[in-house]
Amino acid sequence: MLRFLRHILIYINVLLALLLLASVLSPLVSPGFLRVAPFLGLMFPFLMMINAFFVIYWAVSRRLALFISLAVMLTGSAQVKRFVRIPISKIIRKESNAGEKLFSGDSLRILTYNVRAFNLYDWAHNKDASIGILHFVDSLRADVLCFQEFYSRAESRLTLKEIPQGTSPAPHAYFYYYFTDHQGGRYGIATYSRYPILRKGAIRFENTYNVCIYTDILFGKDTIRVYNAHLQSVRFRKANYDFLDTLRLTYSNRHLREAKDIYSKLREAYLKRSDQVNQIARHIASCVYPVIVCGDLNDTPVSYTYRIIRGRLVDTFTEAGEGLSYTYNLPYWPFFRIDYILSDPIFKVAKLKTPRIPYSDHFPVLATLILPGGKADSANQRFRPK
Known part of the structure; x- marks a missing residue:
């Protein structure tokens, strides 16, 4: 039963990781060409946070599934600093x-x-x-x-x-x-x-x-x-x-x-x-x-x-x-x-x-x-x- 639930979580994780990837890429597409694109971009902070949750969960569970979300999060790292910035040099x-x-x-x-x-x-x-x-x-x-x-x-x-x-x-x-x-x-x-x-x-x-x-x-x-x-x-x-x-x-x-x-x-x-x-x-x-x-x-x-x-x-x-x-x-x-x-x-x-x-x-x-x-x-x- 536990193994079955873990597989369900992986499928959900893959879906949310794909949504995050679509969100990261959405600015490349004009809303006139794909009307759903701007809505995906609007969801970026939420999708980033929920994928971060999966990374933490799989890391604690010591599962390689953590790389599903981690890989996509790295592609969106440039966008993160547009929402939050820690002035380390200061x-x-x-x-x-x-x-x-x-x-x-x-x-x-x-x-x-x-x-x-x-x-x-x-x-x-x-x-x-x-x-x-x-x-x-x-x-x-x-x-x-x-x-x-x-x-x-x-x-x-x-x-x-x-x-x-x-x-x-x-x-x-x-x-x-x-x-x-x-x-x-x-x-x-x-x-x-x-x-x-x-x-x-x-x-x-x-x-x-x-x-x-x-x-x-x-x-x-x-x-x-x-x-x-x-x-x-x-x-x-x-x-x-x-x-x-x-x-x-x-x-x-x-x-x-x-x-x-x-x-x-x-x-x-x-x-x-x-x-x-x-x-x-x-x-x-x-x-x-x-x-x-x-x-x-x-x-x-x-x-x-x-x-x-x-x-x-x-x-x-x-x-x-x-x-x-x-x-x-x-x-x-x-x-x-x-x-x-x-x-x-x-x-x-x-x-x-x-x-x-x-x-x-x-x-x-x-x-x-x-x-x-x-x-x-x-x-x-x-x-x-x-």
């Missing part, structure tokens, strides 16, 4: 500011933050959330601010001039935004900078409020381009969120309808994001300046979206992050990372922080980048404005 040096001491050059602090319309509908159940966001942003002294789901209404304090005038010591005097009219105000995306913005533009997507904007910023003597992206949202209804919050393994008609509705919305969002990210990637490929991509991509690090938009860029979390990388506030699943700062390899990543503040359903991401002297100069000298 621990060895025991210096809180070790990253900045390693590099010399011009320092740029850049923030990306989905502010969820500054708590317009009281999602945070905190009447001071909007002011809390502004005070928090002001305290960071970031050089470039990239906001998604930005909302401004003329009669409120959260006008477009609120942030430039409210910061110190150097105001963010330069900004660019792309808005649509919504609920008596303007809803969209905005980039603020302490440094002059030389050029700006938008990459528009069809049939959606989501958009990507870019700004060419004069940073010292060099020009850099910052993309601020908000890719396709899932647009769940309140009933969808209520269903997920009270999820039960039942088979009632109502639960089945909700599950189908959630699946169809996720599938549609994956398809739209695959088109949107290809547009952005083509735009980045034509850019002659060092590039930084910020924003809410609405996709995890094991996804087609992440693979395409990262391209040759550096994921700042894998370079300087600490602990778990999650940026979306899901209480029972601390692996949901959908907000990113990706930088040109010319930049050195000194620091990366994700403060856990409660004002939005997203957490902000703050990176400190170092531009070594002369490197960007040689990269874009021909294209610098006269």
